[in-house]
Amino acid sequence: MNHEITVRVVLDARTFRRFCRFDMLRLRKKWVRPVVFALILVAFAFVALLTRKEQSGMIAAVLLAVGLGLPLVYFGSFFSQVNLQVERHRLKPPRRVYTVRLDREGVNVVNDQKEEAPLSVPWKDVQAAFRARGCVYLYVNAARAFLLPDGQADAGPDALWALIEKHMGAKAKKL
Numbered sequence: 001m002n003h004e005i006t007v008r009v010v011l012d013a014r015t016f017r018r019f020c021r022f023d024m025l026r027l028r029k030k031w032v033r034p035v036v037f038a039l040i041l042v043a044f045a046f047v048a049l050l051t052r053k054e055q056s057g058m059i060a061a062v063l064l065a066v067g068l069g070l071p072l073v074y075f076g077s078f079f080s081q082v083n084l085q086v087e088r089h090r091l092k093p094p095r096r097v098y099t100v101r102l103d104r105e106g107v108n109v110v111n112d113q114k115e116e117a118p119l120s121v122p123w124k125d126v127q128a129a130f131r132a133r134g135c136v137y138l139y140v141n142a143a144r145a146f147l148l149p150d151g152q153a154d155a156g157p158d159a160l161w162a163l164i165e166k167h168m169g170a171k172a173k174k175l
Helices: 013-027 032-051 056-088 157-171
Strands: 005-011 095-102 106-111 119-122 128-132 135-141 144-149 172-174
Touching: 005 144, 005 157, 013 056, 013 128, 013 135, 013 144, 032 056, 095 144, 095 157, 106 135, 128 157, 135 157, 157 172
Parallel strands: 128 172
Antiparallel strands: 005 095, 095 106, 106 119, 128 135, 135 144
16 A cells, blocks of 8 residues: 555536535535525414414415525535635636645645745644545645546555545544
């Protein structure tokens, strides 16, 4: 097994969008509150209809409109923001963004887009790693992840994942 693997990351819009959906909807579970909100308002709309009072139909319609409309706006806004980030980062066509070197000590990242100090994170400080379809999401902290798409490392995807699992143990999870 390699003791050092280098990944020269070329990021595309599809991989970035897939990561954003994973991060928001699966990892952070940001879908729960809008769905609970919608369920509560739909339940109240149903209760309003059961009362069979003079204005219950109108109240139920307003509750349904708000209960279903706000979550739609929430998710629409999220996907719109992701598309804006794709444009801002100019990921169409795919472009080289950073180089990640994984070695015995930890994770070392060099930004390929602009001049800045390299980032070095010891393995013990890396928060989590997730092996998704076609990519590894390596979280160096709760707010920052590096995407390591398959086929871009100087080793195969399985060797890359084996190195990450070796150093991270239970903090490395396959999806």
